[in-house]
Amino acid sequence: MSRLPAGAPIVTAAQMRAAEEAVFAGGATPLALMERAGVAVARQVARLAAGRPILVLAGTGGNGGDGYAAARLLREAGCDVRVASLGPPTHPAAMTMAARWTGPTWPLASAASAPVVVDALLGIGAARPFAAEPAAALDRLLALADLRIAVDLPSGRDPGTGEGGIQADVTIALGALKPAHVLGDDRAGHVLLADLSIPLASDWSTLSRPTLRPPRREATKFTRGKLVVVGGAMAGAGVLAASAALHGGAGYVILAEPERRDGAPHALVRRHVADASALATLLADDGIGAVLVGPGLGRDEAAQAQLAVVLASPHDLVIDGDALTLLGREVGARIGTDRRRVFLTPHGGEFSRMFTGHGSKIAATAGAAAASGATVIHKGPATVIADPSGRVQVAADASSWLASAGTGDVLAGLVAARLAAGDEHPAETAVWLHGRAAARVGAGLIADAMIPALSPLLDRPST
């Protein structure tokens, strides 16, 4: 997945159409808007084709209209362009664009391929799978291409969920990103966003770059963020989370462990907490900024008792791993968000054990946040962060090397550190730091290696 623009709105197909209607109500014509799309597509295709012959596959709707417009502009610019048509356009503006195209045109079934194929068959209006004949022609034409550029969406991809569609190398998103550009598999390839000057308002966006500031001059280790990480049966998970919290900006991190252990990092304050009542005593401290529970916790009775103590404490919470599974469907009833902030960090399996999600990953996560009153950080190739107010940010371009043991513990520690340190957007900052640290470590990363990569990011947030 490509590096997407930060803080870019993500809209549903319905929101996109409503935004277009508002532009038309303001006086622009559908033909003028389609021409803008054609200009944006032609510019990118010319750059990417770099002189190679181009075949534009044109559908019958608005997406096809964009294709005819781009084909004309590319031909006027001196490119070698042909069109393969799915059939006569039915969309009024597309009919005009097809009439303005005077270059060579073949039916899809009998067209020869080209090194660069531009897929302008279906965009947000894809209504059903292709019939057998166009599907076979499409397979043949795409198989012979060196570069496959999709206009707006890879044809057949569900705009809302990112499921299905042809395999593209590059997708030019028109006007705004849709969920299909950030969710699902890699079939959209490298996503480019073409600005068509369509005003948009959305609660959903790609992840924003965080504002990171050094500690205040008068800060102490305690005011910078005092965090308790509740460790459990798997000692390494707690240490990873606590270490990430230290390197992620918390001033004082206590790792509460069921057994006496020591070792690096020595800046970590280790407390032996033999049972739930000892944990309750430790948590009876107003100076605690946040508590993290879940990494390596286990799922036995002792874990249940620890979790109950954490939930009974008044502190802001980050709940991860086994603790999420222990909460299951009761999560909303048990966490109590009226007097504190709660952050849940499930991967897909944990999410489905807690919530009955509907619709796309974005919609399901937003629904989970609204239902539970917590901020939900739904991890995966696209990590969706939804808060109870309906605000959603999506981090879709993280390294696939993050699919590795312990990286979730690092993320949970980071969220907890930012929460304890008073960051206004702890989830967003943590996910951003996590993604950037992974990028710095690169191929073959292990979770331990991400931790030293975190601190430099606090100093140079723009890298």
Ligand SMILES: NC(=O)C1=CN([C@@H]2O[C@H](COP(=O)(O)OP(=O)(O)OC[C@H]3O[C@@H](n4cnc5c(N)ncnc54)[C@H](OP(=O)(O)O)[C@@H]3O)[C@@H](O)[C@H]2O)[C@@H](O)CC1
């Ligand atoms: N957003 C913007 O601001 C702008 C958007 N613009 C562009 O408009 C696009 C949306 O246009 P759209 O609404 O006409 O839908 P689109 O994707 O062309 O598909 C509908 C057509 O495909 C057909 N069809 C459907 N399924 C099919 C199948 N399986 N097999 C075969 N045919 C099938 C369907 O036919 P029907 O179902 O009526 O038989 C209908 O003709 C958008 O993605 C963007 O590219 C720009 O022009 C301007 C600015």
Ligand SMILES: [K+]
């Ligand atoms: K397309």
